[in-house]
Amino acid sequence: xxxxxxxxxxxxxxxxxxxxxxxxxxxxxxxxxxxxxxxxxxxxxxxxxxxxxxxxxxxxxxxxxxxxxxxxxxxxxxxxxxxxxxxxxxxxxxxxxxxxxxxxxxxxxxxxxxxxxxxxxxxxxxxxxxxxxxxxxxxxxxxxxxxxxxxxxxxxxxxxxxxxxxxxxxxxxxxxxxxxxxxxxxxxxxxxxxxxxxxxxxxxxxxxxxxxxxxxxxxxxxxxxxxxxxxxxxxxxxxxxxxxxxxxxxxxxxxxxxxxxxxxxxxxxxxxxxxxxxxxxxxxxxxxxxxxxxxxxxxxxxxxxxxxxxxxxxxxxxxxxxxxxxxxxxxxxxxxxxxxxxxxxxxxxxxxxxxxxxxxxxxxxxx
Numbered sequence: 001x002x003x004x005x006x007x008x009x010x011x012x013x014x015x016x017x018x019x020x021x022x023x024x025x026x027x028x029x030x031x032x033x034x035x036x037x038x039x040x041x042x043x044x045x046x047x048x049x050x051x052x053x054x055x056x057x058x059x060x061x062x063x064x065x066x067x068x069x070x071x072x073x074x075x076x077x078x079x080x081x082x083x084x085x086x087x088x089x090x091x092x093x094x095x096x097x098x099x100x101x102x103x104x105x106x107x108x109x110x111x112x113x114x115x116x117x118x119x120x121x122x123x124x125x126x127x128x129x130x131x132x133x134x135x136x137x138x139x140x141x142x143x144x145x146x147x148x149x150x151x152x153x154x155x156x157x158x159x160x161x162x163x164x165x166x167x168x169x170x171x172x173x174x175x176x177x178x179x180x181x182x183x184x185x186x187x188x189x190x191x192x193x194x195x196x197x198x199x200x201x202x203x204x205x206x207x208x209x210x211x212x213x214x215x216x217x218x219x220x221x222x223x224x225x226x227x228x229x230x231x232x233x234x235x236x237x238x239x240x241x242x243x244x245x246x247x248x249x250x251x252x253x254x255x256x257x258x259x260x261x262x263x264x265x266x267x268x269x270x271x272x273x274x275x276x277x278x279x280x281x282x283x284x285x286x287x288x289x290x291x292x293x294x295x296x297x298x299x300x301x302x303x304x305x306x307x308x309x310x311x312x313x314x315x316x317x318x319x320x321x322x323x324x325x326x327x328x329x330x331x332x333x334x335x336x337x338x339x340x341x342x343x344x345x346x347x348x349x350x351x352x353x354x355x356x357x358x359x360x361x362x363x364x365x366x367x
Contacts, residue, residue, distance in 0.1 A: 018325030052099030093153025191215035211265035275347030
């Protein structure tokens with residue numbers, strides 16, 4: 001694609017400018033989703049499962065600008081994630097990994113928080129279930145496994161030493177066992193399971209249902225991280241991960257489906273989800289980095305196509321009645337009709353991360 005640097009640099013300026021505008025609007029709260037008409041954010045006090053992406057956006061802004069003021073702002077937002085370190089949820093991977101991983105190596109506080117969260121995640125490891133349970137911190141039954149309980153938690157667990165690496169590999173493979181559910185050849189992944197005790201006692205949950213495209217993007221991202229972390233360690237079963245990546249690429253239509261998928265694959269005329277596309281773009285960029293990956297060039301080219309499509313058709317520009325740099329057409333929850341064409345903070349994060357990586361500003365092997 002010609003002119004990559006020009007369009008990507010312009011888009012990165014817009015999304016980072018949006019971070020600054022959002023910070024002024026939300027103050028000490030955490031943005032969740034913004035109205036597509038005026039850019040006003042719905043916020044949370046503690047961040048919920050999305051707080052790490054707000055901290056991560058600050059981190060990416062600081063990496064880009066290099067200013068002390070942006071580094072201080074990033075550190076302040078990250079510090080407010082500390083209560084989530086010991087929270088009973090596998091979503092702590094989304095919160096604490098993405099909120100700290102883009103930090104500069106000199107940021108000892110971010111590293112200490114990540115280390116604390118990694119230890120807590122390892123303490124939550126359930127060897128009988130073969131995973132870290134979804135947990136009760138966000139409501140609902142504790143003993144569940146969900147596709148969004150894998151991304152972030154895999155690299156976070158891996159930061160907890162040899163035991164953490166072993167738990168991370170097992171956590172990832174157990175979720176693949178469940179979510180692919182013997183469907184290596186056919187069918188959309190099953191994203192959520194109820195686990196009522198021993199490994200053999202399980203039941204698929206009805207919400208989210210198969211065809212949840214963001215869940216498929218989360219799984220692909222986790223598999224890409226696993227392949228990058230494997231580094232010849234047999235516990236990671238790299239061959240199985242490579243096979244799972246191929247299955248997900250095919251069944252999720254990541255390389256040949258719509259650039260922006262519908263939020264629910266079974267409802268092609270329903271809401272789109274740009275956040276699913278942004279997550280997938282980062283996952284594809286990561287897969288392209290894995291040594292020996294079949295189709296690495298295709299993954300890299302598709303990632304750039306997706307990012308370019310998001311920027312060209314879904315990113316607001318200056319002028320009009322809403323802020324520039326909003327990634328629109330994200331879908332928070334299609335089933336309940338909640339925020340189905342909105343700007344989503346995690347969509348912003350993964351678009352920003354993808355653009356930064358495309359321009360060589362971040363190492364996706366460590367973020």
